[in-house]
Amino acid sequence: MNKDCIIRNETAEDYRAVENLTREAFWNVYRPGCTEHYILHRFRDRPEFVKELDLCLLLNGRIIGHIMFARAEIKADNGNILPVMTFGPISIHPEFQRRGYGKILLDHALKKAAEMGAGAVCIEGNMAFYGKCGFDIASKSGIHYYAEPRENIVPYFLLKQLRTGFLDGITGVYKPPAGYFADEDEAEEFDKLFPPKVKLKLPGQLV
Numbered sequence: 001m002n003k004d005c006i007i008r009n010e011t012a013e014d015y016r017a018v019e020n021l022t023r024e025a026f027w028n029v030y031r032p033g034c035t036e037h038y039i040l041h042r043f044r045d046r047p048e049f050v051k052e053l054d055l056c057l058l059l060n061g062r063i064i065g066h067i068m069f070a071r072a073e074i075k076a077d078n079g080n081i082l083p084v085m086t087f088g089p090i091s092i093h094p095e096f097q098r099r100g101y102g103k104i105l106l107d108h109a110l111k112k113a114a115e116m117g118a119g120a121v122c123i124e125g126n127m128a129f130y131g132k133c134g135f136d137i138a139s140k141s142g143i144h145y146y147a148e149p150r151e152n153i154v155p156y157f158l159l160k161q162l163r164t165g166f167l168d169g170i171t172g173v174y175k176p177p178a179g180y181f182a183d184e185d186e187a188e189e190f191d192k193l194f195p196p197k198v199k200l201k202l203p204g205q206l207v
């Protein structure tokens with residue numbers, strides 16, 4: 001880890017600052033505004049939330065990064081349910097992006113997840129970043145995204161095996177835990193607790 005930053009667990013005193021950081025990082029990136037700060041807010045009380053992997057990255061005492069993990073499942077074609085993990089939101093404050101902190105935080109969290117016994121981690125995201133942390137397109141390993149036809153190579157649905165052999169001989173389907181599906185109106189209400197920000201429709205957004 002870089003000597004100038006530390007990573008520690010989030011505490012209740014950090015909650016609002018971390019939600020604001022999440023909002024700053026995601027605002028207008030994937031859609032006008034964002035809902036990730038609301039998703040994080042609700043997740044902390046959910047059973048899938050992994051408390052040990054609710055981590056903040058601090059630089060000179062200031063929280064500039066955060067990641068949370070959730071327990072998830074792959075429904076294997078052989079009828080078994082395989083416990084896996086997923087993560088997100090992961091946020092680095094816009095002023096500190098592209099300086100290596102996101103990779104430091106994710107690598108650290110993945111190492112801890114492996115120590116906790118997680119066999120694999122699934123994520124929807126960009127290979128340009130997650131590929132640097134060892135993720136690859138999940139459909140190459142026979143793990144498919146619930147919302148896409150199986151025959152598709154889904155470039156945004158990624159997987160990293162943490163335990164050798166965990167997915168040997170397994171094919172199946174992954175669906176994100178329910179906590180990732182936010183009610184838009186509730187998210188909109190929650191956003192009013194934060195300083196006003198302008199929603200913009202920008203090129204490259206997904207929605």
Ligand SMILES: CC(C)(COP(=O)(O)OP(=O)(O)OC[C@H]1O[C@@H](n2cnc3c(N)ncnc32)[C@H](O)[C@@H]1OP(=O)(O)O)[C@@H](O)C(=O)NCCC(=O)NCCS
Binds near residue numbers: 100124126129
């Ligand atoms: C995505 C995010 C967590 C990455 O953290 P970061 O500190 O900015 O990324 P790093 O500096 O550690 O990136 C490491 C490498 O990943 C790649 N990478 C990171 N962000 C990238 C991006 N937006 N586009 C393309 N490649 C990217 C680059 O190769 C980078 O190395 P380089 O800067 O030397 O080229 C951060 O940019 C962020 O908070 N973004 C907004 C919220 C978000 O999109 N979260 C992820 C949702 S899936």
